Amino acid sequence: MRIPWIAAACLAALPATAALAEDDCHAPRAAWQPREAAMQAASRLGWRVEEIEADDGCWEIEGRDAEGRRIKAKLDPATLNVVKLRHRDGGRDRRREDVRAPAAPLAAPPANPLFQNGKPPVVQVN
Amino acid sequence: MKSAIAAFALTSALVAPGLAAARPVTFTTTLNNYGGDGAYLVLYLTDAAGRYAGTLWVAGGKSKYYDSLAGWYRATGGDPAQIDGITGASVGAGRTLEITLDLADALFDAGYVLHVDAAVEDMRDSPDDVAVPLTTQGAGKPTPGRRYVASLKYDM
Numbered sequence: 001m002r003i004p005w006i007a008a009a010c011l012a013a014l015p016a017t018a019a020l021a022e023d024d025c026h027a028p029r030a031a032w033q034p035r036e037a038a039m040q041a042a043s044r045l046g047w048r049v050e051e052i053e054a055d056d057g058c059w060e061i062e063g064r065d066a067e068g069r070r071i072k073a074k075l076d077p078a079t080l081n082v083v084k085l086r087h088r089d090g091g092r093d094r095r096r097e098d099v100r101a102p103a104a105p106l107a108a109p110p111a112n113p114l115f116q117n118g119k120p121p122v123v124q125v126n
Numbered sequence: 127m128k129s130a131i132a133a134f135a136l137t138s139a140l141v142a143p144g145l146a147a148a149r150p151v152t153f154t155t156t157l158n159n160y161g162g163d164g165a166y167l168v169l170y171l172t173d174a175a176g177r178y179a180g181t182l183w184v185a186g187g188k189s190k191y192y193d194s195l196a197g198w199y200r201a202t203g204g205d206p207a208q209i210d211g212i213t214g215a216s217v218g219a220g221r222t223l224e225i226t227l228d229l230a231d232a233l234f235d236a237g238y239v240l241h242v243d244a245a246v247e248d249m250r251d252s253p254d255d256v257a258v259p260l261t262t263q264g265a266g267k268p269t270p271g272r273r274y275v276a277s278l279k280y281d282m
Contacts, residue, residue: 056188086163114171114179114180114181114182114227114229114230114233115227115228119227119228120211120212120227121182121183121212121225121226121227122225122226122227123183123214123223123224123225123226124223124224125214125215125217125218125221125222125223125224126221126222126224
Protein backbone atom coordinates (compact mmCIF):
# COMPACT_ATOMS: atom_id res chain seq x y z
CA MET A 1 0.00 0.00 0.00
CA ARG A 2 1.66 3.21 -1.13
CA ILE A 3 0.75 6.83 -0.45
CA PRO A 4 -0.35 8.55 -3.66
CA TRP A 5 2.11 11.09 -4.97
CA ILE A 6 -0.67 13.24 -6.33
CA ALA A 7 -1.72 14.21 -2.80
CA ALA A 8 0.33 17.38 -2.85
CA ALA A 9 -1.08 18.40 -6.20
CA CYS A 10 -4.62 17.75 -5.01
CA LEU A 11 -4.04 19.87 -1.95
CA ALA A 12 -3.64 22.96 -4.06
CA ALA A 13 -7.02 22.30 -5.60
CA LEU A 14 -8.84 22.09 -2.28
CA PRO A 15 -11.11 24.90 -1.19
CA ALA A 16 -9.55 27.12 1.44
CA THR A 17 -11.57 25.63 4.28
CA ALA A 18 -11.72 22.05 3.15
CA ALA A 19 -10.60 19.31 5.52
CA LEU A 20 -11.52 15.72 4.78
CA ALA A 21 -12.99 13.54 7.51
CA GLU A 22 -10.47 10.83 6.63
CA ASP A 23 -7.49 13.14 7.17
CA ASP A 24 -5.07 12.95 10.08
CA CYS A 25 -4.82 16.77 10.29
CA HIS A 26 -7.66 19.20 9.87
CA ALA A 27 -6.18 22.68 9.51
CA PRO A 28 -7.85 24.85 6.89
CA ARG A 29 -5.71 25.51 3.85
CA ALA A 30 -5.27 29.16 4.76
CA ALA A 31 -3.64 28.18 8.06
CA TRP A 32 -0.95 25.98 6.50
CA GLN A 33 2.64 26.95 7.17
CA PRO A 34 4.93 26.60 4.16
CA ARG A 35 7.08 23.59 3.39
CA GLU A 36 10.20 25.49 4.52
CA ALA A 37 8.70 26.05 7.97
CA ALA A 38 7.95 22.33 8.25
CA MET A 39 11.54 21.54 7.23
CA GLN A 40 12.83 23.91 9.92
CA ALA A 41 10.58 22.33 12.53
CA ALA A 42 11.96 18.94 11.58
CA SER A 43 15.48 20.27 11.78
CA ARG A 44 14.85 21.61 15.29
CA LEU A 45 13.86 18.08 16.28
CA GLY A 46 17.19 16.83 15.01
CA TRP A 47 15.72 15.11 11.99
CA ARG A 48 17.32 14.86 8.58
CA VAL A 49 14.56 15.23 6.02
CA GLU A 50 14.79 13.03 2.95
CA GLU A 51 11.29 13.59 1.64
CA ILE A 52 8.43 15.91 2.48
CA GLU A 53 4.97 16.05 1.01
CA ALA A 54 1.39 16.97 1.88
CA ASP A 55 -0.61 13.88 2.77
CA ASP A 56 -3.78 13.22 4.74
CA GLY A 57 -4.03 16.94 5.50
CA CYS A 58 -0.59 17.02 7.14
CA TRP A 59 3.01 17.62 6.21
CA GLU A 60 4.47 14.15 5.98
CA ILE A 61 8.19 13.73 6.45
CA GLU A 62 10.40 10.76 5.80
CA GLY A 63 14.01 10.77 6.89
CA ARG A 64 16.17 9.99 9.89
CA ASP A 65 16.06 11.10 13.50
CA ALA A 66 18.98 12.35 15.58
CA GLU A 67 20.04 8.77 16.28
CA GLY A 68 20.03 7.94 12.59
CA ARG A 69 16.92 5.75 12.70
CA ARG A 70 14.57 5.88 9.77
CA ILE A 71 11.36 7.75 10.58
CA LYS A 72 8.08 8.69 9.01
CA ALA A 73 6.21 11.54 10.66
CA LYS A 74 3.21 13.75 10.18
CA LEU A 75 3.15 17.36 11.31
CA ASP A 76 0.07 19.44 11.84
CA PRO A 77 0.43 21.99 9.03
CA ALA A 78 -0.78 24.90 11.15
CA THR A 79 1.05 24.29 14.45
CA LEU A 80 3.84 22.04 13.10
CA ASN A 81 3.28 19.79 16.10
CA VAL A 82 4.05 16.11 15.53
CA VAL A 83 0.78 14.21 15.24
CA LYS A 84 2.30 10.87 14.21
CA LEU A 85 5.78 9.49 14.40
CA ARG A 86 6.78 6.03 13.40
CA HIS A 87 10.19 4.48 13.35
CA ARG A 88 10.58 2.24 10.36
CA ASP A 89 10.99 -0.76 12.61
CA GLY A 90 7.25 -0.50 13.07
CA GLY A 91 6.97 1.37 16.38
CA ARG A 92 4.90 4.51 16.70
CA ASP A 93 5.05 6.93 19.57
CA ARG A 94 1.70 8.51 19.17
CA ARG A 95 -1.80 7.29 18.54
CA ARG A 96 -2.18 4.15 16.47
CA GLU A 97 -5.05 3.95 14.11
CA ASP A 98 -5.76 0.39 15.15
CA VAL A 99 -6.28 1.18 18.83
CA ARG A 100 -8.94 3.78 18.27
CA ALA A 101 -12.22 2.97 19.91
CA PRO A 102 -14.30 0.58 17.85
CA ALA A 103 -16.77 2.24 15.58
CA ALA A 104 -19.90 3.45 17.33
CA PRO A 105 -22.94 1.24 16.83
CA LEU A 106 -24.38 1.95 13.44
CA ALA A 107 -27.48 4.09 13.56
CA ALA A 108 -28.92 2.77 10.33
CA PRO A 109 -28.66 -0.58 8.59
CA PRO A 110 -26.11 -0.62 5.80
CA ALA A 111 -27.31 -0.46 2.24
CA ASN A 112 -26.04 -3.94 1.50
CA PRO A 113 -28.34 -6.76 0.39
CA LEU A 114 -26.43 -9.41 2.33
CA PHE A 115 -27.63 -8.06 5.62
CA GLN A 116 -30.86 -9.60 6.79
CA ASN A 117 -33.58 -8.23 9.04
CA GLY A 118 -32.30 -4.69 8.62
CA LYS A 119 -29.78 -5.13 11.40
CA PRO A 120 -26.30 -3.64 11.17
CA PRO A 121 -23.28 -5.84 11.99
CA VAL A 122 -21.87 -5.91 15.49
CA VAL A 123 -18.13 -5.37 15.30
CA GLN A 124 -15.45 -5.82 17.91
CA VAL A 125 -11.65 -5.70 17.84
CA ASN A 126 -9.90 -7.68 20.59
CA MET B 127 -28.83 -26.20 -10.28
CA LYS B 128 -28.10 -25.89 -6.61
CA SER B 129 -26.62 -22.44 -7.16
CA ALA B 130 -29.69 -21.44 -9.18
CA ILE B 131 -31.90 -22.46 -6.28
CA ALA B 132 -29.64 -20.59 -3.89
CA ALA B 133 -29.71 -17.52 -6.11
CA PHE B 134 -33.51 -17.68 -6.21
CA ALA B 135 -33.65 -18.07 -2.45
CA LEU B 136 -31.29 -15.17 -1.91
CA THR B 137 -33.18 -13.01 -4.38
CA SER B 138 -36.40 -13.87 -2.59
CA ALA B 139 -34.73 -13.01 0.67
CA LEU B 140 -33.76 -9.62 -0.67
CA VAL B 141 -37.22 -8.92 -2.01
CA ALA B 142 -39.00 -10.08 1.13
CA PRO B 143 -36.44 -10.05 3.90
CA GLY B 144 -39.09 -10.59 6.54
CA LEU B 145 -39.75 -14.04 5.10
CA ALA B 146 -36.11 -15.04 4.69
CA ALA B 147 -34.45 -17.54 6.95
CA ALA B 148 -31.35 -16.03 8.46
CA ARG B 149 -29.13 -16.75 11.40
CA PRO B 150 -26.51 -14.82 13.32
CA VAL B 151 -23.03 -15.64 12.09
CA THR B 152 -19.80 -14.45 13.70
CA PHE B 153 -16.74 -14.06 11.49
CA THR B 154 -13.47 -14.05 13.44
CA THR B 155 -10.32 -12.84 11.70
CA THR B 156 -7.09 -13.04 13.70
CA LEU B 157 -3.98 -11.31 12.39
CA ASN B 158 -0.36 -12.39 12.62
CA ASN B 159 2.23 -10.28 14.42
CA TYR B 160 3.62 -9.02 11.12
CA GLY B 161 5.31 -5.96 12.66
CA GLY B 162 3.68 -3.14 10.74
CA ASP B 163 0.85 -0.64 10.84
CA GLY B 164 -2.78 -1.57 11.27
CA ALA B 165 -4.07 -3.73 8.44
CA TYR B 166 -6.81 -2.73 6.05
CA LEU B 167 -9.14 -5.68 5.63
CA VAL B 168 -12.24 -6.35 3.59
CA LEU B 169 -14.54 -9.34 3.99
CA TYR B 170 -16.69 -10.01 0.94
CA LEU B 171 -18.56 -12.82 -0.76
CA THR B 172 -18.57 -14.24 -4.25
CA ASP B 173 -21.22 -16.61 -5.58
CA ALA B 174 -20.78 -20.05 -7.09
CA ALA B 175 -19.87 -18.48 -10.43
CA GLY B 176 -17.17 -16.34 -8.80
CA ARG B 177 -19.20 -13.16 -9.16
CA TYR B 178 -19.07 -10.53 -6.45
CA ALA B 179 -22.09 -10.94 -4.16
CA GLY B 180 -21.56 -8.26 -1.50
CA THR B 181 -19.34 -6.84 1.21
CA LEU B 182 -19.63 -7.68 4.89
CA TRP B 183 -17.11 -5.26 6.41
CA VAL B 184 -14.20 -2.97 5.58
CA ALA B 185 -11.61 -2.30 8.30
CA GLY B 186 -9.67 0.88 7.49
CA GLY B 187 -11.02 4.36 7.16
CA LYS B 188 -9.14 5.97 4.28
CA SER B 189 -10.75 5.27 0.95
CA LYS B 190 -7.59 6.25 -0.94
CA TYR B 191 -6.07 2.95 0.20
CA TYR B 192 -8.99 0.78 -0.83
CA ASP B 193 -7.44 -0.01 -4.20
CA SER B 194 -4.82 -1.96 -2.23
CA LEU B 195 -7.60 -4.42 -1.38
CA ALA B 196 -7.14 -5.58 -4.91
CA GLY B 197 -9.58 -8.46 -5.34
CA TRP B 198 -12.45 -6.56 -3.79
CA TYR B 199 -11.54 -3.35 -5.60
CA ARG B 200 -11.47 -5.14 -8.95
CA ALA B 201 -14.95 -6.46 -8.27
CA THR B 202 -16.49 -3.22 -7.03
CA GLY B 203 -14.36 -0.38 -8.36
CA GLY B 204 -14.33 0.84 -4.78
CA ASP B 205 -17.99 1.83 -5.06
CA PRO B 206 -18.85 3.64 -1.80
CA ALA B 207 -22.43 2.40 -2.03
CA GLN B 208 -21.14 -1.12 -1.40
CA ILE B 209 -19.72 -0.21 1.97
CA ASP B 210 -21.89 2.61 3.20
CA GLY B 211 -22.22 2.09 6.95
CA ILE B 212 -19.99 -0.97 7.15
CA THR B 213 -16.50 0.48 7.61
CA GLY B 214 -14.40 0.84 10.74
CA ALA B 215 -10.83 1.29 11.93
CA SER B 216 -7.95 -0.79 10.65
CA VAL B 217 -6.91 -3.80 12.73
CA GLY B 218 -3.54 -3.97 14.48
CA ALA B 219 -1.03 -6.77 14.12
CA GLY B 220 -1.87 -9.68 16.40
CA ARG B 221 -5.41 -8.49 17.04
CA THR B 222 -8.74 -10.10 16.27
CA LEU B 223 -11.68 -8.66 14.37
CA GLU B 224 -15.09 -10.13 15.16
CA ILE B 225 -18.11 -9.33 13.03
CA THR B 226 -21.56 -10.67 13.86
CA LEU B 227 -24.51 -10.29 11.55
CA ASP B 228 -27.63 -12.09 10.41
CA LEU B 229 -26.79 -13.92 7.23
CA ALA B 230 -29.30 -15.64 4.94
CA ASP B 231 -29.32 -19.43 5.22
CA ALA B 232 -29.38 -19.53 1.43
CA LEU B 233 -25.74 -18.41 1.38
CA PHE B 234 -24.53 -21.63 2.99
CA ASP B 235 -23.72 -24.81 1.07
CA ALA B 236 -24.48 -23.01 -2.17
CA GLY B 237 -21.03 -22.25 -3.53
CA TYR B 238 -20.59 -18.87 -1.90
CA VAL B 239 -17.02 -18.05 -0.88
CA LEU B 240 -15.90 -15.64 1.83
CA HIS B 241 -12.79 -13.69 0.86
CA VAL B 242 -10.51 -11.55 3.00
CA ASP B 243 -8.22 -9.10 1.21
CA ALA B 244 -5.55 -7.41 3.36
CA ALA B 245 -3.12 -4.53 2.95
CA VAL B 246 -0.62 -2.79 5.22
CA GLU B 247 1.15 0.50 4.60
CA ASP B 248 4.65 0.06 3.17
CA MET B 249 4.17 -3.71 3.00
CA ARG B 250 2.96 -6.04 0.27
CA ASP B 251 -0.73 -6.20 -0.55
CA SER B 252 -2.42 -9.50 0.02
CA PRO B 253 -5.57 -10.06 -2.03
CA ASP B 254 -7.33 -13.25 -0.99
CA ASP B 255 -5.17 -13.57 2.08
CA VAL B 256 -7.70 -16.20 2.94
CA ALA B 257 -10.78 -17.50 1.14
CA VAL B 258 -13.18 -20.12 2.49
CA PRO B 259 -16.37 -21.64 1.12
CA LEU B 260 -19.44 -20.93 3.24
CA THR B 261 -20.64 -24.34 4.35
CA THR B 262 -22.44 -25.52 7.43
CA GLN B 263 -19.74 -28.16 7.93
CA GLY B 264 -17.00 -25.55 7.80
CA ALA B 265 -18.44 -23.57 10.70
CA GLY B 266 -16.16 -23.31 13.70
CA LYS B 267 -13.09 -24.50 11.82
CA PRO B 268 -10.26 -21.98 11.49
CA THR B 269 -8.58 -21.59 8.11
CA PRO B 270 -5.03 -20.20 7.99
CA GLY B 271 -4.26 -17.13 5.89
CA ARG B 272 -1.31 -16.51 3.57
CA ARG B 273 0.33 -13.33 4.84
CA TYR B 274 -1.29 -11.07 7.43
CA VAL B 275 -4.23 -13.25 8.47
CA ALA B 276 -3.33 -15.94 10.98
CA SER B 277 -6.77 -17.53 10.80
CA LEU B 278 -10.36 -16.97 9.75
CA LYS B 279 -13.38 -18.82 11.07
CA TYR B 280 -17.10 -18.38 11.21
CA ASP B 281 -19.47 -19.63 13.87
CA MET B 282 -23.24 -19.91 13.77
